[in-house]
Amino acid sequence: MRLIFMGTPEFAVPALDALVAAGHEVAAVYCQPPRPAGRGKALQPSPVQRRAEALGLDVRTPVTLRDAGEQARFAAVGADAAVVAAYGLILPGPILAAPRLGCFNIHASLLPRWRGAAPIQRAILAGDAVTGVTIMDMEAGLDTGPMRATVEIGIDRKTAGELTAELADKGAALMVTVLGDLAAYPPQLQPEEGVTYASKVDKAEARLDFAAGAEAAERQVRAFNPAPGAFFELGGERIRVLSAEVVHDLDANPAAEPGGKTGGPGFGRDDAGLVLDDRLLIGCGTDALRPTTVQRAGRGAMSADALLRGFPIPPGTRLS
Structure with missing residues (x-):
């Protein structure tokens, strides 16, 4: 087919x-305009723009459609179809109607x-067990086509990345499979x-909410x-948590200092945000969170x- 591709981030x-x-x-590639990035705030092309240019494709970066x-100009391409993947701009009616077979989205x-x-x-924040990808025909509504x-995949303990x-x-x-035989994949209305x-x-x-429970905080870390x-913040400094594990009881953590008995085994609501041992075990009301990989501002992961x-973050420290 003669295609227009529309996407911006690495996902596309x-x-x-x-x-x-x-x-x-691929007759034309549409992506969002370069954005300021880095310490110098120089304009940086998107991942899709960089890849399309490396492939020698016609790249277009309009601010609006x-x-x-x-x-x-879009219609003049004479495309059979447009393939859209995390483009980032709303497609108005004339754009949706221009390709002969329509616009298809990877969601x-x-x-x-x-x-x-x-x-x-x-999906990660909600604790969903599975997620996946949907190929859909695009229409004016928000992902309603x-x-x-x-295709379905398990989330397990994967990060958003x-x-x-x-x-x-x-x-x-x-x-690619769907475009190879559109008749074999007829459009089906989404369930209500x-x-x-x-x-x-x-x-x-992204600020860790320790009072919401350790499982929810760990999902924040991955999401x-x-x-x-x-x-979390301590002494005016922001500490990023890149990975963490949930601790459900104190049996394997004898150094912990439990608070009240209103949460999970050995933990209480008063412990939310409280450092419980000398290895950065953090109370979350229900269970506790142990960060395993962290990052200070301007430094690498550790x-x-x-x-x-x-x-040092001694036991008894209250984190915000």
């Missing part, structure tokens, strides 16, 4: 590669669950039950790894033991 790169490898003609001139959830901007993070195919990479590969392969919305991640959500990074050697 495997799909672009797969479409090219499958022999499709609502301009009539931009819509005419990182099992629709209708987690429509919206951050389906991977929301008919579904062509899905790990899950993103896995879903990107699965989605790329599934998109089970709709949930994955709102965009607010950086304030916000690699970005924006779950954290083990919690390495952090404590240069940055």
Whole structure:
């Protein structure tokens, strides 16, 4: 097919590669404009733009697709279809209608669950056991279009970064399969039950909420790894937690100092945010959280033991 590809972050790169490898003609690649990044705030092209340019493809980075001139330029490509993967801009009606066969989206959830901007993070935060990828026909609503195919994977204890990479590969392969025989994957309306919305991640959500329980805090750690990074504050400094484990009782943690008896075995609500031992075991009301990999501002990732050697956090410290 003659295709237009629309995507911006790393999640979309495997799909672009797969479409090219499958022999499709990618006539134009749309991605969001370069953004300031790094200490110097120099403009940096997106991962999709870098990859498309390396492949010698025509790259377009409009600020909006609502301009009539931009819509005419899009239509002039004469594409059979557009493939969209985390593009980041709303497609207005004239754009959706331009390709002969329509626009197809690679969405990182099992629709209708987690429509919206951050389906991977929301699935982890909610404690979902499984997630997946849906190939869908695009329409004006937010991820409401008919579904062509899905693939399911287990979340287990994966981080958002790990899950993103896995879903990107699965989605790329599934998109190629669907485009290879559209008649074999007829569109099916999404069920009306089970709709949930994955709102965009607010950086304030990454502050660890120890009072919500250790399991919820551990999900925060995985959902916000690699970005924006779950954290707690101590002495005005923000400490990111990159990995952590849940401790359900004190049997294997004899150095811990339990508080009240209203939470899980050996833990209480008064312990929320309280450092319970000399290895950074943190009370969470119900059970406790032990960070295993952490990062101070401006420094590389390190083990919690390495952090404590240069940055003591004694038992009894209350973390915010």
